[in-house]
Every structure is written in C-alpha cells, then in structure tokens.
Amino acid sequence: MGLSERKLRQQQELKDQIISCSREIVENEGWAALSIRKIADAIEYSVPVIYKHFENKDAISSYFVEEGFDKLFMELDQQINPTKDVSLKLRQLAKGYWLFAVNHPKHYEIMFGLGIPSCDRINEYENIKKVSDKMLNLIDEAILASGKEHVDRYLKLKTLWSILHGIVAIELLSLNTRENICPSAVLEDAIDGYIKSILV
Amino acid sequence: MGLSERKLRQQQELKDQIISCSREIVENEGWAALSIRKIADAIEYSVPVIYKHFENKDAISSYFVEEGFDKLFMELDQQINPTKDVSLKLRQLAKGYWLFAVNHPKHYEIMFGLGIPSCDRINEYENIKKVSDKMLNLIDEAILASGKEHVDRYLKLKTLWSILHGIVAIELLSLNTRENICPSAVLEDAIDGYIKSILV
DNA sequence: TACTTTTGCTAACACTGTTAACAAAAATAA
C-alpha cells in the first residue's frame, strides 16, 4: 500500500536537508560551486539519492527561484504601507525590491541571472505572478490618480520592472560594494523619473 | 632569435581561427556549449594548442567582451547625430544600445550576463570607458541645457545605464520574442522618464 | 518463513578545464 507516515516524514526531512545543504554551499561558495556530489557528501548519502528528490540539478535551482519570488513578494508586502499615497508606495515598492536583492543576492542571481537558463523559463514560475500583481495594483492606482486612463498598465509594469532590475543588476551584482545597503541614489533617481512619467 | 614573419602570421591566423570557431559555436549553440575540446576539433588541432593562444577559457570569453564593448561603442556612434538637440540624441543613444543588444545578443549575454563571472571584472575592460564617456558627453550636454549644474553626472550615468540594461535584460533575454526589433515601447517609456528627470 | 518492494550503493558513461611528459618537426650552430 501507500508509504507509511513515518517514511513520508523521513523523505521530506531528507529533501529539506538537500535544500538546506544546497543553500549553505551557494551562500558560501556561489552557484558555480554547487554540485550534486557536494550535496551528496553534505547529506551523507550517495549521489543517486539526490535524484529521488529532484529530477535533476536544474530542479534544485528552480526551487530557489520559486522561494526567491516568494521572499520578494513578502518583502514588497512588508515595505508598502497601504494607507500612504501612491507616489510614496511606489517608492516603498522600489525600496522593498532593492532590500530583497541586497539581502538575498544569491536568490536574485539565480532568479534573474540571465546567465543562460533561468530567464527563458521565467514565465513557468508560479510566485512571479504574485509579485507582478502587486506591482500592477500600484500602477493602476497611479494611473487612476493621474487621470490618464489611456496609459497601458502592462507597459508601465514592464518599464518599472526593467528599471528596478537594471539598477540591481548594475549596482549590486557588478560592483560588489556592500556598503550602501540602503536604497541607492540611483534607485531614487530612476524611480523619480518613473513616477513623473505617470503622475506628471 | 625572434620568430620569423611567416610564423607570426601563421600564429595569428590560428588565433583568428580559434576566435571564429568559438564565435560560430556560441552563435549556434550558446555559451554553455562552448568547450575547449569543441574548439580544438573545429580548428583540427589538439587541445593544448588552444592554451598557446589563450591563457584559459575565460580569456576567450573576455575577448568577446572586449569586442562587444567596441561594437557597442560603434553602434552608439552611428546612431547619434551630433547636430540634433540633446533630448533626441539621448533617444538615439538608447536606440543604439537597444540595437546592439538585439543584433548581438550573445555578446550582450557575456558582457553583462552576470551569470557569475563577467560583471565582477567589468572594470577591467578597456573599451567600456569609451562607451561610458560617450554617455557622459550627452549627460553633460543635457545638464548644461537644463541649467541644473548641481546634478551629479555620474549618478545620471549610472541611472541611464541601469535603465538601458534593465530593459534589455528583461525584454530581450527573458522573452525570446525577436519580433519587435525596433526600439521597444518600454525603452521609449523609460527614456522619457529619464530625460524628464534631467531636463524638466 | 518466503516473497516483494523499497532503499541506497558502486561503478560506469560522457562530458568539462587544465597540464605534465614526450615525440616529431623545424630552425640554428658547428
């Protein structure tokens, strides 16, 4: 018959171990250092055991992509104060995006790390929709406030996301200056222009 | 004594062959498919010969990064009409940046493909300065025209570059829609906001 | 106890970048 409760729990524990070991390797040594054999060593099992829990190595990365978008969503949610006016909320969203990237650079790297694989399949992920919906909410509010109902909300979403990603990619990942943890001047500058482009 | 003229020429030819074979592999199969052994097969020499011309595989990628920044510079130069007003020239610069990315996506990928390696060493490249100088020229002109001399030109450079990169990364590399070859609506939208943030 | 399923292992395959050691060819010196 089906597997016993205990076995299912043990399997889940093993999967969790694979995830947490992977996390540690990536945090300490970067994505390039993550290998199936290294994970196997860490969990003290042989290599094929990994493949019982993840179809392949890509599936492990994908897990962190999903987790990343979830964390991003929560960070945005935490930063945005619904009672404030839309202009400030857009700034808060930008700050949240920035904070997520700064605090979870490895996640950001694999989520958007165009490196080669992940961006092709960016539409395959679930949690990404939660994030874009959150952005769209604010954009709709801004469009409404500006009275310019003809503005394309999806265009504005793409523009906003592009600006945020560009800043993070250039400033955070290029120059490894972990100094300016607070939202950078570049971010303020770019978001100013963006807000003007809707509200003014 | 020194190597004969003929030998030097033959060596250069071999190096050129390594480059052109690498280019072909990357164009057809992507960066992930580029391997030393594959290059060796293509040039019909054994593996260690490659290492006579390039210190390691990274050096081959770096060659294309340099080449890429050179091509980018030339594209910007071609698009910008010096006789026009600064607002239009900024739009032309953006168009040039976009066109380069669309026409040389593999170059763009390795230049900015944060994948892992290249962005760390973005300051090590020579040609990048030519590009940023070109951007700074226009920014200075715009600042002068606006009368706002207190504006930080390097902040504006970073903001501009971030916006351009963000758009290219999100729109070009994520969704592989080669349909909209012309500067995208997102680009227009974002650049509008940027220009306003200086000139208005 | 006998049988079946699950579990986890070893060992291999086909790759990767890189390099040491060596043979053949070419250039130079006697």
Added chain:
DNA sequence: TTATTTTTGTTAACAGTGTTAGCAAAAGTA
C-alpha cells in the same frame, strides 16, 4: 652536412561535472 637546440603539437592523465544502469541489502508484506 651533421649535431644541437628550439619550437610545435601530441597523447594521456588528473580532477572535476551531471546522470543513470545494475545490483545488494534492508524493510515491509503475505
């Protein structure tokens, strides 16, 4: 021309990578 040195290019190995087939031992079931 012959002997010596230098250059050139090879094979073969090392230490990795992702992935999987085949098998033995342990666990669960009849």
